Amino acid sequence: MNNTHTGQAGKKLSLKEKYALMTRGLGWDTSYEPMDKVFDQLGLEGIRIHDWDKWEDPFRLTMDAYWKYQAEKERKLYAVLDAFQQNNGHLNISDARYVNTLKLFFTGITPAEYNAHRLFAMLGRQFPGPGAAIACQMQAVDELRHVQTQIHSISQYNKYFNGLHDHSVMNDRLWYLSVPKSFFEDAISSGPFEQIIAISFALEYLLTNLVFMPFMSGAAYNGDMATVTFGFSSQSDEARHMTLGLECIKFVLEQDPGNVEIIQRYLDKWFWRGYKVLGLVSMMLDYMLPRKVMSWKEAWEIYFVQNGGSLFNDLSRYGLRMPRHWEQSVAEAEHLSHQTWNSFYNFSDAAAFHVWLPSDEDMAWLSEKYPNTFDQHYRPRIEHYRRLQAEGKRYYNPSLPMLCQTCQIPLIFTEGDDPTRTSHRETEHEGEKYHFCSDGCQEVFEQQPDKYVSAWLPAHQILQGNCFAPDADPQAAGFQAEAEVMRYFHVNPGQDNMDYEGSQDEANWRLWKGLSPDGASKAPPAA
Amino acid sequence: MNPIQSTVFMALQTNDDTRPIIEALQRDNPAAVVHRLPAMVKIDAPGRLVLRRSTVEEILGTAWDLQAINLNLISLSGNVDETEDEMVLHWNR
Amino acid sequence: MQTNSQAPSSHPLVRDRVDNFHGQQLIYVGWDHHTMICAPIALLVPPGLSFGELVDSLLAHSAFALHPDWPRINWAEVEWFASDQPVTPRRDTALKDQGFGHKTFLRMRTPALRGIAGSGS
Numbered sequence: 155m156n157n158t159h160t161g162q163a164g165k166k167l168s169l170k171e172k173y174a175l176m177t178r179g180l181g182w183d184t185s186y187e188p189m190d191k192v193f194d195q196l197g198l199e200g201i202r203i204h205d206w207d208k209w210e211d212p213f214r215l216t217m218d219a220y221w222k223y224q225a226e227k228e229r230k231l232y233a234v235l236d237a238f239q240q241n242n243g244h245l246n247i248s249d250a251r252y253v254n255t256l257k258l259f260f261t262g263i264t265p266a267e268y269n270a271h272r273l274f275a276m277l278g279r280q281f282p283g284p285g286a287a288i289a290c291q292m293q294a295v296d297e298l299r300h301v302q303t304q305i306h307s308i309s310q311y312n313k314y315f316n317g318l319h320d321h322s323v324m325n326d327r328l329w330y331l332s333v334p335k336s337f338f339e340d341a342i343s344s345g346p347f348e349q350i351i352a353i354s355f356a357l358e359y360l361l362t363n364l365v366f367m368p369f370m371s372g373a374a375y376n377g378d379m380a381t382v383t384f385g386f387s388s389q390s391d392e393a394r395h396m397t398l399g400l401e402c403i404k405f406v407l408e409q410d411p412g413n414v415e416i417i418q419r420y421l422d423k424w425f426w427r428g429y430k431v432l433g434l435v436s437m438m439l440d441y442m443l444p445r446k447v448m449s450w451k452e453a454w455e456i457y458f459v460q461n462g463g464s465l466f467n468d469l470s471r472y473g474l475r476m477p478r479h480w481e482q483s484v485a486e487a488e489h490l491s492h493q494t495w496n497s498f499y500n501f502s503d504a505a506a507f508h509v510w511l512p513s514d515e516d517m518a519w520l521s522e523k524y525p526n527t528f529d530q531h532y533r534p535r536i537e538h539y540r541r542l543q544a545e546g547k548r549y550y551n552p553s554l555p556m557l558c559q560t561c562q563i564p565l566i567f568t569e570g571d572d573p574t575r576t577s578h579r580e581t582e583h584e585g586e587k588y589h590f591c592s593d594g595c596q597e598v599f600e601q602q603p604d605k606y607v608s609a610w611l612p613a614h615q616i617l618q619g620n621c622f623a624p625d626a627d628p629q630a631a632g633f634q635a636e637a638e639v640m641r642y643f644h645v646n647p648g649q650d651n652m653d654y655e656g657s658q659d660e661a662n663w664r665l666w667k668g669l670s671p672d673g674a675s676k677a678p679p680a681a
Numbered sequence: 682m683n684p685i686q687s688t689v690f691m692a693l694q695t696n697d698d699t700r701p702i703i704e705a706l707q708r709d710n711p712a713a714v715v716h717r718l719p720a721m722v723k724i725d726a727p728g729r730l731v732l733r734r735s736t737v738e739e740i741l742g743t744a745w746d747l748q749a750i751n752l753n754l755i756s757l758s759g760n761v762d763e764t765e766d767e768m769v770l771h772w773n774r
Numbered sequence: 775m776q777t778n779s780q781a782p783s784s785h786p787l788v789r790d791r792v793d794n795f796h797g798q799q800l801i802y803v804g805w806d807h808h809t810m811i812c813a814p815i816a817l818l819v820p821p822g823l824s825f826g827e828l829v830d831s832l833l834a835h836s837a838f839a840l841h842p843d844w845p846r847i848n849w850a851e852v853e854w855f856a857s858d859q860p861v862t863p864r865r866d867t868a869l870k871d872q873g874f875g876h877k878t879f880l881r882m883r884t885p886a887l888r889g890i891a892g893s894g895s
Contacts, residue, residue: 212761374720535895553815564813574894604786
């Protein structure tokens with residue numbers, strides 16, 4: 155064995171020495187092609203890097219240790235998944251309504267993990283510093299692991315519940331999933347430094363705590379052993395990803411003072427883009443977990459205001475400030491989940507999961523958590539919906555919504571000084587009108603109009619006739635446009651969506667749990 | 682730049698592996714506050730939090746590799762500095 | 775300011791130009807203080823459609839008509855806004871002939887009506 159690196163056989167390397175040898179020690183400069191041709195995307199953004207050797211992973215994780223710990227995580231995870239399947243773990247959840255959070259997660263987040271895998275594989279190729287390249291390579295493998303473990307975990311639910319049958323097609327086509335999809339496609343089509351700020355810093359460091367911590371803790375609280383396990387197994391990688399994000403930002407800021415302004419612009423953009431995607435999480439926490447862990451407002455206070463505030467206190471020495479409009483996100487925490495949920499109640503006949511009205515107990519919880527807004531603005535319409543449902547006249551919105559050109563969310567948000575008036579911003583670019591839900595989204599557009607004018611907005615695509623299956627014939631007599639759009643989405647109307655009450659999911663759950671139609675428990679059938 | 686007290690935190694899965702880690706954190710960081718949530722434990726501390734291998738080993742009564750924290754760590758906040766002997770989370774180094 | 779990211783293409787794809795709507799155009803309509811209808815609606819209309827027809831035939835079959843305030847609207851009192859500026863639409867005039875081109879956002883306000891139980895919803 156060759157021990158020339160250490161000079162003496164058998165000496166155990168320190169973590170720092172091992173890291174230096176197994177990252178920087180593996181790099182080389184190209185000779186037959188100039189370095190700037192090999193790493194040809196580095197100069198496009200105006201970021202200046204003078205010394206890649208200054209990059210250091212604080213975890214000092216090397217590939218050998220990486221494989222060892224990842225293998226151990228997988229062994230633990232799959233042991234739990236086996237136990238979950240063998241013990242019919244899906245019957246131990248708090249209520250079948252809970253599974254609808256998984257449907258949203260699986261169609262919205264799991265495909266995003268796959269895009270993150272692609273992004274980091276490309277990013278690892280673009281960075282000439284071996285420390286950065288190896289960290290990106292590890293993250294590319296991590297993200298692929300997340301996709302696979304999520305698909306595997308949720309396969310048990312797919313055997314018993316509707317709406318989980320086609321996550322990848324749904325992610326490509328289903329209207330509300332264009333929100334997370336366009337977020338990742340925006341990131342992956344950026345320059346390498348913007349990509350890493352977008353995903354590793356803004357998404358992982360500032361925002362994913364909101365997805366994984368309250369939501370996975372909520373999964374545990376609702377008896378979902380499989381999701382807790384894959385969630386925390388994924389999240390154990392996220393701690394490393396967050397550290398990568400913070401390290402990257404400090405590295406770039408320390409390399410050149412001219413980088414600060416560019417990084418601040420990226421942070422402003424990606425904070426706002428990420429915050430908008432998190433509206434889905436607010437609805438999960440406040441309206442979809444049968445047993446609730448914390449409100450969106452509380453979660454935003456802990457994980458963004460306190461944690462993000464600490465982070466930006468630390469970064470202020472580089473001249474960075476909190477991202478633009480962060481105060482607005484705090485004020486909107488009073489409204490976000492209520493407005494988001496209402497949009498899914500409006501359009502639940504075009505979604506791939508069930509909705510339901512909050513119970514009296516749920517509404518008492520919402521009043522307590524949102525004393526400034528719920529009773530005044532949101533309770534009256536839920537009570538109106540109740541009356542309509544009792545009369546058999548359930549309200550579904552038969553129209554298509556106006557969408558924000560940037561975040562692609564319908565214009566469901568309201569003005570800061572009037573929560574009953576839709577927030578709308580408009581601009582004209584090269585003779586075309588563009589509409590936005592917020593100042594933040596308008597500013598993102600105006601930085602790069604050429605990128606966002608090509609946004610694939612689902613409502614417009616439907617109206618252009620682009621959301622039909624190849625064998626559909628819109629000219630045929632009796633053509634059912636709405637049914638054909640659902641077929642294009644791979645959604646089975648009535649089975650995958652609309653109200654939970656009266657659904658096949660509900661009927662099955664009652665049967666399995668031995669519940670009578672009025673909800674009272676009865677003795678399970680004799681074996 | 683804003684009036685927020687800078688807190689670092691470490692969130693760990695609730696299991697037998699993390700019990701001695703949480704105990705070591707409490708022992709070495711008297712200002713730390715432990716929050717027990719469903720399936721996870723979040724440990725907050727003002728400004729700085731240190732995890733010492735020697736303290737975990739003392740509680741366990743056996744050798745422990747600090748990098749094994751990667752198996753059960755859910756999330757963290759703060760700048761990370763890790764050696765064989767300790768992992769420090771801190772703001773404003 | 776233009777991008778610092780990857781080199782922009784010289785001819786960006788404008789995906790929602792009016793030519794892509796097969797002879798029709800988009801109009802958006804919102805109703806202030808009626809947030810039960812979760813967002814303004816997007817309608818596909820022939821540019822020659824009159825404003826009166828927009829209200830009588832399209833809005834009357836949209837989500838708006840499902841709001842309990844819809845039958846109570848006093849149309850003589852309705853205030854209209856285009857691009858958030860006050861306008862006075864002419865019922866018998868085509869949309870295109872009164873400046874309501876492709877992707878115009880029309881907002882209506884019904885001063886006497888404030889949504890479900892006056893909540894603005």
